[in-house]
Amino acid sequence: MAYTPELSMYPACGNSIEEVVKDMQMISQLTNKIRLYGADCDQSALVLEAIKRTKIDMEVWLGNYVMPGEDEAYARQRDAIQAAIKKYGTKHIGGITVGNEYMLNYLTSQGLSSPDINTAAGDVGAATLIRYIDDTRTNIEAMKLDKTIPIGNSDAGSFFNNLVLAKIDYGLSNVHPWFANTTIEAAPQWTWDFFDEQNVTPATAINPNIEMYIAETGWPSGSKDVANESNGFASASVADLQTFLDLFVCKSNDDGVKYFYFEMFDEEWKDLQFGGVEGHWGLFDKHRKMKNLKLPTCLLKS
Structure with a gap:
């Protein structure tokens, strides 16, 4: 499950352990695997502390959210992740993204698009990202932890x-059929096909040991405005x-597709900042009340 503790926007940082504990208790009823996006506002420590308090079986992929040109933000989050690992250990950590x-x-x-991703221009941006990845790996290895x-x-x-x-050891790919102008009936097959053809096959050809996951996939249940309630053949509805x-x-689950569902709760800040469907992807609304849904009876593995 994709998850961000509410009010984890730096530098305001209004999140709290009490709310994260409540969220973990709810999420643990659906899955035992979550991914975080960033480490600011003590997200890593709050989630690991909530797992400790509730004694739930949860594996967390920690995250360092950094934008181009933000070396300071990268270093700040790197240090926060390391501090959380020192305090809580590695038992509940699945990876660091x-x-x-x-x-x-x-x-x-840079005014470029996806066809430029593996050109010389794309490689310039990749060089900085790789520097962050290498630095993270070096610092984690220097901690001499009890597991890799x-x-x-x-x-x-x-x-x-x-x-x-x-x-990298793993890649998390955001695959959203909503933006592909497909019908809801065709959306799952589009997601599987895209992930396999665009991510799994080329990634494993380059790095045979890599694990690829769908990092985000889901469907919006509504829109802030009527103009964005549809996208091609797609409709944003419960x-x-x-x-x-x-x-x-x-x-x-049956086919062994590795995925993180997007997402557990609606995020009000996205609705306010971006509008459209951005704040309406949750299984639960912003008040932590489940929408008028019947959840699948099979296990949500991640």
Whole structure:
């Protein structure tokens, strides 16, 4: 499950252990694997402390969210992650993800797009991301921990640079059929096909030991404005969210597709800042009340 503790936006940092404990208790009823996006506002420590207090079986992929040109933000989060590991150990850590949509943001800032990802121009941005990845690995190895922690990267499905893929233990790919102008009935198959063709096959050709996950996939249940309630053949509604859950979750579990569902709760700040469907991807609303959904009876593995 994709998860960010509420009010974890730096530097305001209004999150709290009490709320994270409540969230972990809810999330643990659906899955035993979550991914975080960043480490600011003590997210890593708060989640690990909540796991400790509730004694739940949860594996966490910690995250370092950094934008191009933000060396200070990278270092701040790197240090926060290391401090959390020193305090709570490695038992509940599945990996450390360095960057989320870093290459997408880098290319966009340069006026480039996905076809440029493996050109000389794309490799310039990749060089900085690789520096962060190498630095994370070096610092984690220097801690001489009781187990090896995989180091990975997350990006939009079409924005994985080959040089980056060669450097990581795992890749998390954001694969959203909503943006593909597909029907809700075709959305699960589109997701599986895209992930296999655009991510798994090319990544393993470059790095045979890499593990590839769908980092985000889901369906919006609504929109802040009427203009964005549809996208091609797609409709943002609770009914279509239900259809996506029915068609995607159990078959993905049965087929061994590694994925993190996007997401547990609606995020109000996205609704306020971006509008459209951005704040409406949760299985639960912003008040932690489940939408009018029937969850699949198979296990949500991640």
